[in-house]
Amino acid sequence: MTQVGLSSPSLPMCPSAMRTTLAFARRELREALTSRWFLLYTAAFAVLAVATSFMSLAGTGSHGFAGFSRTAAGLLNLVMLVVPLMAMTAGATSVAGERERGTLLYLLAQPVSRLELLLGKFIGLSAALCASLCIGFGLSAGVLAWRAGGAGVGSFLSLVGFTCLLAVVTLSVGLLISVSTRKASVATGVAVFVWLTLVFLSDLGLMAGSLLFKFRVQELFSLAIINPLQAFKMSAILGLNASLDVLGPAGVYASRTFGAALPWMLAGVLAAWGALSFLAAALIFTRRAPV
Amino acid sequence: MKLQRAIVTFALFVAGATMTPAIAAEYVSTVGAIEKLIESADPGATVRVPAGRYTGNLRITKPIVLEGAGVVTLDGGGEGTVVELLAPDITFRGFTVTGSGAGIDREPAGIRAETGPVTIEDNRIEDALFGIDLREAPNSVIRQNQIRGKDMELGRRGDGIRLWWSHGCVIEDNIVHSTRDMVFWYSEDLMIRRNRVEDSRYGLHFMYSHHTVLSENVLLRNSVGIYLMYSNEITIEGNTLAQNRGASGYGIGLKDCDGIVVRNNSLLANRVGSYIDNSPSSVDSSGVFEGNLIAFNERGMLMTPNTHDVILTGNGFVENEEQVAVHGRGDLTLNTFTRDGRGNFWSNYAGFDADGDGIGDFPYEAASLFESLIAREPNLRLFVHSPAQQAIEFTARAMPAVRPSPKFADTAPLMTPPTVEIVQIQRSHAGLMTVCAICLVGVAVLVLNVMGRSAVLPGPVAALSSEVLV
Known part of the structure; x- marks a missing residue:
């Protein structure tokens, strides 16, 4: 068992603990800025977002009609594919990487608690990811303003907001993977597998199940929203359309049954994924030997 | 010289301002006053109604041109049909018509014609269950009216414009808002152009009405833009139908x-x-x-x-x-x-x-595998807009065996x-x-710049983090 830095429950209220956490956050952010993954992800996301905006406006910009809703569909797909991968691999390498390099032991030898360290990493990486996303979305917004007259500013901002939430949530999942593995390469591998499951396997499985077992709408809907990516997708579509009717019978069922509570439900699913993963990560990290 | 001219101009301005009655209390009367005016006019004459607000239900039984010039309001007070045109060759122009009844059983309207031809133009119809209702009024013209329905749920509203057994009418340049339908029953050879229908049920609705041209209408945010039922030989040309996203x-x-x-x-x-x-x-x-x-x-x-x-x-x-x-x-x-x-x-x-x-x-x-899956199991539309959908389409492209x-x-x-x-x-x-x-x-750059820059860090962490970075 561990000897150092078991967190006391009163820590979040203590100003010095907050300072330490923030210091770790800044360190994480600084490391992100100098690291290749951050630059690569930022550039990749920016290029893809701009390209998606251009492509979805191709041949329609001249009508001054298309606006954001079509671009949103393209961006939605991009976000669901890229953002969880970015966030989960970033989270997965953070703790496991330090452990592998031996710096984790060194950090924990200082008079800081493990929770402060983990929270600091979480905040710093969240800030880095959100900033990276904002750059991509900002450029995409520039394209929209230039080519499509920029209709739908509100829906665009809601998509940005939900995407940042998704990034933070999947980052906590990444951190959970990171604290449970010893090697950075293993952590990355597990993260990619989880990403594959969330993005493709679970949806494909549900589709197959639906065809085989003829799920009723409520069953299909409740099974689908367990997946944080589906919850994100539905929240984003709600932000665009104010209704899930584009998602067919199951969407109409959800809109009819839950009405105004639906966005809170979906945000709750996302928040639960984030909070539970982080809690589990904190528990494992504070209980486990540093090496 | 200049000063003199300025003084004269000012004096004239003051005189003018004092002589025009400052927005007087609106002239209020009953429609009986208008009926008297019509009675004293010859058939076919033009009657100008003095500005004001007239309450009651107006019945016009003589061929006549009635002018409101945009300053006359007819208020039914929430009872029955506000204006009834009961003789052919009536022109009803430039009125604001408001306050019809609300019960759908009597079908109260802003303006109803029981015979034709009549011309109804440049009117503004508000708070009426049905807007303009032509019953067996052939060869009539409905032009440049603005109609806004009662603020009720879709199923309880009346039609913005309704034609019943009225052949050869021209309906053009009307703007209709928040009504049920603009509907045509058993009416043939119509010309319907440049109308705008928004936030209604069916923008243009045809029932058993044949041989008609619909052109350059704009139908926005209705449940259905144009719905033709059991109607033949109709040309729909140059219309804009956008964001019609109601139940159907x-x-x-x-x-x-x-x-x-x-x-x-x-x-x-x-x-x-x-x-x-x-x-x-x-x-x-x-x-x-x-x-x-x-x-x-x-x-x-x-x-x-x-x-x-x-x-x-x-x-x-x-x-x-x-x-x-x-x-x-x-x-x-x-x-x-x-x-x-x-x-x-x-x-x-x-x-x-x-x-x-x-x-x-x-x-x-x-041929789309995902679309054919949705056709088999409509619930699967839940997965539209997701990478899984793309994966399925990709599979179908890569493996012809599963291509529908x-x-x-x-x-x-x-x-x-x-x-x-x-x-x-x-x-x-x-x-x-x-x-x-x-x-x-800007926010992104600011966050990165402010938080990421090496700032004053508290004691031990500063030391260790700089060491770690080195």
Whole structure:
């Protein structure tokens, strides 16, 4: 068992603990800025977002009609594919990487608690990811303003907001993977597998199940929203359309049954994924030997 | 000299200001006053009604031209029909008509004509259950009226404009807002152009009404833009149908109609661009869709599997989530997607045009595994817009064994969409979006700059983090 830095429950209220956490956050952010993954992800996301905006406006910009809703569909797909991968691999390498390099032991030898360290990493990486996303979305917004007259500013901002939430949530999942593995390469591998499951396997499985077992709408809907990516997708579509009717019978069922509570439900699913993963990560990290 | 002129001008201005009565209390009377004016006029004469507000229900029983000049309000006080035109050759122009009854059993209207021809123009109708109601009033003209319905739920509203057994009418340049339908019953040879219907149930609704031209109308945010039922030989030309997304949500819906021509319309962002249910219904008839821009709808066209002899050429199917869908299971091979070597433009066409004749070198085949899965199990639409959907489509492209048989084929797909003039229906927020773009990038840079810069760190952590970084 561990000897150092078991967190006391009163820590979040203590100003010095907050300072330490923030210091770790800044360190994480600084490391992100100098690291290749951050630059690569930022550039990749920016290029893809701009390209998606251009492509979805191709041949329609001249009508001054298309606006954001079509671009949103393209961006939605991009976000669901890229953002969880970015966030989960970033989270997965953070703790496991330090452990592998031996710096984790060194950090924990200082008079800081493990929770402060983990929270600091979480905040710093969240800030880095959100900033990276904002750059991509900002450029995409520039394209929209230039080519499509920029209709739908509100829906665009809601998509940005939900995407940042998704990034933070999947980052906590990444951190959970990171604290449970010893090697950075293993952590990355597990993260990619989880990403594959969330993005493709679970949806494909549900589709197959639906065809085989003829799920009723409520069953299909409740099974689908367990997946944080589906919850994100539905929240984003709600932000665009104010209704899930584009998602067919199951969407109409959800809109009819839950009405105004639906966005809170979906945000709750996302928040639960984030909070539970982080809690589990904190528990494992504070209980486990540093090496 | 200059000063003198200034003083004179000022004096004149003051005199003018004091002599015109400062917005006097509105003249209020009953419609009896107008009826007396009409009584004393000769048939066919022009009667100008003095400015003011007249309460009660006006009945006009003499051929006459009644002018309101935009300063006369007729208020039914929430009882019955406000204005009734009970003689032919009446012109009713320039009034504000308000306050009809609300109970649908008596069908109270703003203006009702029981005989024709009549001319109803330049009126503003507000708070009326039915707006303008023509009953057996042939050859009438309804022009440049603005109609706003009562603020009720869709099913309890009345029709903005209704024609009943009124042939040969012209309905043009009207603006209708928040009503049920603009509906035509048993009325033939109409000319319906440049009307605008918004936030209603069916923008233009035809029941058993044949031989009509609908052109350049704008139908926005209704449940259905144009719905033709059991009506034959109708031409729909140059209309804009956008964001009709109610319960049915069709841009154009056709039910059991023969000889329909749909040409050069733009159908944008509706739930379904055009819905075809058993039209043409007779064996020897056909329907024509030509040069329409069908874009950004969830489904560009939705056809029942029994649909036959619909000829689609020169249309642009742009970025519809599903370009052409079958309502139920089956295919659409009884219809023509290519005629005289010209097909349609498909934004998801993957082929190329090597010889540069504007026609793709491979046929466009509408076969999507995900769409055919949705046709089998509609609930699966829940997974639209997700990477899993793309994965399924990719699988179908990579493995021909699982590719479904095509719903139809267009053997000569066009490489460019038709040019259709589109009415500007969305306000531009380019400025706001630019601000949004700058803010997003700005916030990101600020966060990175402020938080990421090495700042004063508290004691031990500063030491260790700088060491770690080194």
